[in-house]
Structure formats: structure tokens, C-alpha cells
Amino acid sequence: MHCVGICGSDVHYLTHGQIGEYQLQDPMVIGHEASGIVYKVGAKVKHLKVGDRVAIEPGVPCRQCTYCKTGRYNLCRQIYFCATPPDDGNLTRFYRHAADFCHKLPDNVSLEEGALLEPLSVGVHACRRAGITLGSKVLITGAGPIGLVTLLTAKALGASKVVITDIMQHKLETAKNMGADASVLIEKDVSLEETSAKILELLGGDMPDKTIDCSGIEATIKLGMLVSKLLPVESERQTGVQECN
Template identity: 65%
Template sequence: MAQDNLTAVLYKTKDLRLEQTPIPEIKDDEVLLRMDCVGICGSDVHYWQSGACGHFVLKDPMIMGHEASGVVAKIGKNVKNLQVGDRVAIEPGVPCRYCEFCKTGRYHLCPDIEFCATPPFHGNLARYYKHAADFCYKLPDHVSMEEGALLEPLSVGIHACRRGGVTAGDVVLVLGAGPIGLVTMLAAKAMGASKILITDILESRLETAKQLGADHTILVSRDSNEAELVKKVHELLGEHPNISIDASGAQSTVRLALLATKSGGVAVLVGMGSSELTLPLAGAVAREVDIRGIFRYVNEYPIALSLVASGKINVKPLVTHHFALEETLEAYEVARKGLGIKVMIHVQPRDSNNPTKF
């Protein structure tokens, strides 16, 4: 096995370095992976620029990366579900499997979950990375490594839609057309939503949303009138959305979600913004609008893989930029500037593990 294990390590705020690290030794229930694709998430940029994301704070050097796919290079003696050479998507959070949350099927809330590139746990932006075998999902031959990496953000969107109860005929408002907002829109459409309206502050993102199937879009600005926006949402949809999903985290979009949602409907909050917000709760409570938060995803990776493999969801257009591992700093700069949608880092030569050109 090659000894090159070039790795992207964040030492402190704005100090991201590429350096050699030891190739991990695996346990009996783990696999060693030759990493292939690693996408850059908004949380990655937060850690890089500010040293924190929400209440997770960087205190020690941390290997970056959690949206990823790779190829099995070695298996532990107890591993039965994978073989050397299998191409896999990596669900980045491994729970304890023993606590109340794990035993009741809500393992994403496990207090001892080890989640890639979330302090104090290392990520997978490296040549080699080890992971629990049962949290690796074999990719069908026709699914690309890029699609495998994108199962991570797609699972967030699916979880948001499931928390909101999206089903056939629902009218859905999505606030924010960044990567998470777009995958949420794709998931809602796949789950049968009849009409979807999506908002954003960038026209380019709304154009992408239209190409991906949004029925209506609204361009908002910092000085947009809240009451007029609510009215416009209702006019464009021809009715009130019964499910609103905020994928921004900004106070203005959370407020719009609560104000625009149909009485008796559901508002799902995905975006992580300020720890405290000023919201019109009295009106939402009086109209029995359910407010539900989400945290990552749970049991959704197999669903995401099924939707992508069957062609019901096409995530390929989301990848707008490609970089080699050696170009990681440049890739992070592109992500920081908000250029394009999803920035993909190729740890191995691009398409080297794809059955056909991506």
C-alpha cells in the first residue's frame, strides 16, 4: 500500500494545511478507504473562517471533510457487508449504538456520536481514512463517486422533508436556494409535492432552482417588505404552503416561514443561524403551526441512495467546481466566496473510480 497519505488539517482559524499523516489502523468492524470525492460544506467553511460552527468549537487540529465517497482498501475481520474494491458512500456520523436514542432509532441524537470533521473528531479529506463498515454504503455500478459524496447533503434534505411530513399533493415553501435548499427542493419533489416555491437573495441560485424543477421563485433582498413577501408567496402558489422549510437560518427567512405557512401546517427549521432570534411566535401558535427542528439525518442514507440510483433525484448539476486534493486551499476559497453551488475535491484523479464519465 502506498504510504502517501496527504491530508487537509485545520490547525486554527484560517490555518488550513496539507501535510502527510499516518495511514490509520483499522479495527475488526472497520474498513480502510482510499478516499475519492469529498465535497465542501458550509460547516467546513465556518470552521476554517471562524473556528466554530454553532456550538461546536475547534480546539485542536482537525482533519477536514465529511461529504465523501471512497473505495474499500482493507476490511476488518468481522466485516461481512463489504469487500476490497467496493465503491462506497460514507455516512459520516457513527453513534454508540447502545444509548436510548440509538436503540429507539434516533441515533443522530446520540450524545456520543462521532461525526466527521466536527470537533473533536477528524474528518476524511485525506488519501486514506478508516470508518465503521456498517456506515458505508456500496454504490451501484452506474452511480458515480460524486453522487456518492452528495448523498450526505441530500440526506439532510430528505430528513427535513420527512420531519415536515411531505407527501403527495403538498404545497411546499423552501427558503434559501443554497446546496441544502436545493436538495430539499429535489427531495420534496421526489416525495410528491405538487407545488414548490423557493426563495433566495441570489438570482443565479434561483435560476438553478428553476432548472432543477422549482415551480416558482422569489428574489428577496435585505430591504424586502415582510408583509409583501408573505402576500407574494400566497399569490404565486395560489394558496398558503402547508409545509415551509427554512434552509437559511437567517432571522428574516425563519420569520417568513412562520408567517406564510398555512394554519395547521408545519414549519421545519434546517438552517443554523444565530443562537437567538426574534420571531412572531404568538401568531404561529394561535394558528397551530408546528415548528420542528432537524439535526443532520437518521436512517436516510439508504433512501438517498435509492432515489439517486433510481433516477428519481438527479444531484449531478449541483457540482459546479472540481479540484484535486493538492488544490484544497483554492477549493476552499471558491466555496468561501459562494461561487457556484457544490465544490468537489478529488482525492484521486477525477473519474478514476467512475464506471462512466461523470
């Protein structure tokens, strides 16, 4: 192993001992945002060799259920997911993983960048589900790591304006440096209606086409519902508010 990120879920297991139905019963190794260098391969592995630099996709599904066979293997009920009880993560010196879920890195991608591919994939998935495209006006609530990779993805997909919110000004400054068109500091004593009005002003009076929540806080989800443009729901891609998980 070379680089392993510390996710909010890792911290949550440390401080609370559970997330939803997943509860720690025994000690668990954390870490699921990782890259490493191949040390050994099985006899049937053909696409990797010792010394290859890889990014690790942390969820290994059963490959046989309906979800797996229709391309939505992230929903597999039998998935092994690093650092989700009872499955250990990869914050270790050596870690064994399914070869088809180890992705060889191009020479121009560092191992540090490789470890960021897992959180980046969250932003890519959310933006694709939301249908962000050329000219989209997007609100992102939360300027932590997931909010920032979602910002990068939205701009890469052609969003014309991205407004991002957070409760910490220094995070908003980072977001601006990474391409956010505008930012809004969420203040404790300011109502959702006032915050909504500020967002609309920053978007030239228009509602955001899409809102992606990257905080998981009830208030920001309400904000997204309050401020986002209502669209006819004909498919999962046309709902106004997406949440990053």
C-alpha cells in the same frame, strides 16, 4: 477517498473556529460528505470487500444508548461525527471508518453522486419530518445545495407546488432548472409582508402547507412563520415550519 464535499460547517470552522458549543482547540481535518473505494477491511467485515465503492455516513454512534436503540442514533450523545471537534473528517487520501456506516454504491451511482448522499439525506429527513406528500404546497427558503436537494426530495414525494427563495438570482435560476415551480428573490429593502404576499400570489392565494428553512437566517425563519398555514399540532410531523440542520 475519492470525493469529499465542502459543507458550510467546514467553511464556518475555517472562518470562525467554532459552531455553537463545538470549538476548535487543535487543528482538524474537514470533510463529512464523502465517497471512496475500499482499500482494506477488518477480519470481521463480511458485507464489503476491497475495491467496493462506498458512500460514507459520517456519524458513528455508540449503538447502545436509548437513542441508538430506538432508531434515532443521530441524537446519540457519544456519536463520532466527521469534522466536528475534536473528531477529524475525511478530506484525506486514506480514511478509516466503521464498516457498518459505509454503504456500498450500486453500479449505476457514481462516486461523485455517492458523496452527495449525505447532504441529500438532510433534505429527505426534513421532508419526511414535515410530512410532505402528494399535493403538498411547499416553501423552501434558501436555494443553496441543501435547499436544492430538499427541492428534489419534495417533488419526488409528490409536492404539487414548490416555491423557493434566495438572495441571489443565479441560485434561483438553478432551482428553476431543477424543478422549482416558482422563485422569489429576497431583496434587502422589501418587507417580509410584501414578500409573503408575493409567495401567496405564486401559490394561487393559498398558504404553503409546509415551509422548510434551508438558510438558517432569522429573517427567513420569520418569513416561514408568517406565511405558512397553521395546522393543529398532533405530532411532530404536523408542525408547519421545519429547519434543515
